[in-house]
Amino acid sequence: MSILRKTLTTAALAAALIANGAQAETKRIALVVKALGIGFFEAAAKGAEEAAKELGDVEIIYTGPTDTTAEGQIEVINALIAQRVDAIAISANDRDALVPALKKAMDRGITVISWDSGVAPEGRLMHLNPSSNPLIGNMIIKLAADHLPDGGDVAVLSASATATNQNTWIEEMTKVKGNYPGINVVATVYGDDLADKSYREAQGLMQSYPNLRAIIAPTSVGIVAAAQAVEDAGKVGQVNVTGLGLPSEMAGHVKAGSSQSFAIWNPIDLGYSATMIAYNLATGAAKAEAGGAIPMGRMGSVTLDEAREGAMADPFVYDASNVDDFASIF
């Protein structure tokens, strides 16, 4: 008996020692966000914790300034350098201003990557975009086409006529339009990201094109205003509003039926992927080089381009089945 007990104790002690040993080698990955208290980034932190649990030997330090300034982030980075973390994954408030601080971190052997909002190439090993322009352009027309099996007229409600990201997405959408036969893009109008102007433009679209079946709004202000305009015009079921929006802002309109589905990058996946990449780079399991691929767990792998940037995945689609779960997150 006593021998057995002794053996058990020894085994337990050994296990504890091994666990301690492992803890000493735990990779500490700092997830630095634009500002604390933003739902989108809180959700990204959840994804990072998920990755940490999956990897086992990772400790996540979720941090960021209290307001979205580059100065605040530089302070945070300096503090992280002093703490000798293993990796920094940052969503930057300024593309260039953070470079010196991040360079200093890399000089000390810290793995630095950016995600969501990028840093200039000299300040990071690689950048993870939530999605890519071609993927977004394809997604927004696919969302409209999915609910129009027989085709029909659709129109685009953009932000301002000079918004670069909007124009790029619409351009990419136009490129793949041929893949969706029967979908007829009749107009592109501009709501300037103002609720009232977007609402009026949506009203104008419904008046000018009586056969309109869908409004694609790749802007979070526009999609909400268009959905409200469709509801007020009594055209729920006839005109479907889709595009890019946030679940918390769109939940009511999905319930009302004016929007069947919409898309946005999934912040949980984003935080998860950034953590996986940071871990793989910090442990030396992968290298950040142009043309190379870095595994990111359940999200597959990311391939880097010339500027060492990569796209995570298609924008994530939200509809009546999942919008409520995400509405409380961001």
Add this chain to the structure above:
Amino acid sequence: MSGRVRALPREALLAAVIAALCALVAMRFPGFVAPANLAGVLNDTAPLILLALGQMAVIMARAIDLSVAAVLALAGMVAALLDGIGLPLAAVVAAAILLGAVLGAVNGLLVWKAQIPPIVVTLGTMTIYRGTIFLLSGGKWVNAHEMSVPFKAMPRAVILGLPVMTWIALAAIAAMAVLVRRSGFGRSLLAVGGNPDAAVYAGIDPGRVRCLAYVLSGALAGLTGYLWVARYAVAYVDIAGGFELDVVAACVIGGISIAGGIGSVGGAVMGALFIGVIKNALPVIGVSPFWQMAITGAAIIAAVAVNARARRGRGRLILVPQRATP
């Protein structure tokens, strides 16, 4: 009284221009002049009319209120937040109006007691009020599903064929018409704007009159804040961004002199309707967004030019230079 005499032809002219504009649009898009659509345009213009009425009072008193859109947004956000904690609708609307009046009083007191130029005061409070929205909301949106059903339904409810929002605007027009034409306050607005020094001799305190005009403008903006948020079913920091310029433009187009002392309720309403028709017409006839801005801008300059022409030669020499006697 010059305001009243001058206002009539100006209103008729603007009405004719608006009618011509509608006819022009109808050539491209006949559905625009359908009664239901015109009622829709009127309803869409209701917030602009409400704010233009308040702005008119302020401008007539030789001041300006650039903070109206920020007051609207702040009152709207507060209304949405109060609705969120379950306050009954009547209390929410009353709170929005009261808050607007208080914010207007802040403007008014700074202009009156601190003697700071109105444009500086309201430029400052505009930013402060927007910032306050951020502090209250933490930068988050209040969305459609977070608002109660009666909160969103009130401006949309239809009475005698028109939505409540339109009726509120019509009631405000009637009330302001009485106030400006039939009350001592209305006369003192014109007196203060026309000649502040003379007003003092007539026993009117220009600062007090201006302050009251700001309170009125703020209260109307507060009410509009609720209507705006309920109608578009969303409240966030930037709602009605830049709207103060539309409001001032409506007043200027309506013949209200930026130098004060001249203006009418009819002018403000017509100016607002002019902008409302342009805003609603341009989307349906498919004009590029750049032209939309240019057309509104051209209308403002044309209106000011007409104003300036009308006022030329108004001055009268009362002291005829005497030939020097030997």
